[in-house]
Amino acid sequence: MRFIFILAIILFSANNYNLYSQEGIIYKNDKSKSIYLPLGKISFADSIVTFNIGKPLPYKKFRDSSQALHEPNYRSYNSPEYVSLGCKGSLTVAFTNNGFMNLSGNDLYIFEVGPSAEAAKIEISEDGINWIFAGDITGGKSSLELSDENIPIDKVYYFLRITDYKEVCKSKTAGADIDAIGAINCVIKLSINADLLFDFDDYKLIDSANEILNHITEEILKIEKATLLIEGHTDSNGNDNYNMELSKKRSVSVKEKLLLLLEEKGNYDFIIENYGESKPKVLNTSEFNMQLNRRVEITILPPSDYYKSLKDTKN
16 A cells, blocks of 8 residues: 555656647747747746735736746737736746756746846745845846856756846836746656665566656657656665665666657657765655665756757857
């Protein structure tokens, strides 16, 4: 019964990723500039956490915070397909179908619209509690490269907060005007309890792994082109070298199974990383904690040729 319960949690978590079948999409901002999002429609913030409107207030029709979600749909300055924050107002959004990381190139794009380019502060968070300054949008600059603020490169962020800098406060759309918030370096991270994939101290997939990996394959296939990063982790039992090798073999087993399931059904690159016991989620102080640390993580990343194009552009 306990096994079935854990399996249900895994499958329910995967079901939260309501992905669309797609490749990358080019969007236009209100100045007709092209913005390319490698994972397309899933790349946008899709939930409002809080909206603290500033004063003076924008006109009522421009106060709908939900207009900042999903793909951009701006039509004109007088048409309310965007939200105005009000002077010194703030908007916190969540990426529930995806996250974003500090990878190569620009990481985020804020679709700030209207005739005035109001400045705003951007902060990001893993958990919606602890916040990191990620940069400013100002003077028409709407893209953010997280490495400019020395943001860690191994974290996935799911929350973003925009705070108006109170520069333009006398118009009907006082404060920054936000149409959409897109993650250029959009990622989807799935974590699977290794006990559902392998017997203790083994790297051969057990029968229960088939249902889990079949389900994950269905989710991966909804993105037609991507890089799949597979990372293996163990608990602290055993010596470091043994655990490193075990985590590698487990990652390879998952990769080989996914290769079979994905054969001729999409365009995917694979990266294998093995960490052994070096990156625990929690302290290895109990059997329950050690079970949490025994895991395989699959991260769906933008395709490798996107990053190659960035290098070619620089060269």
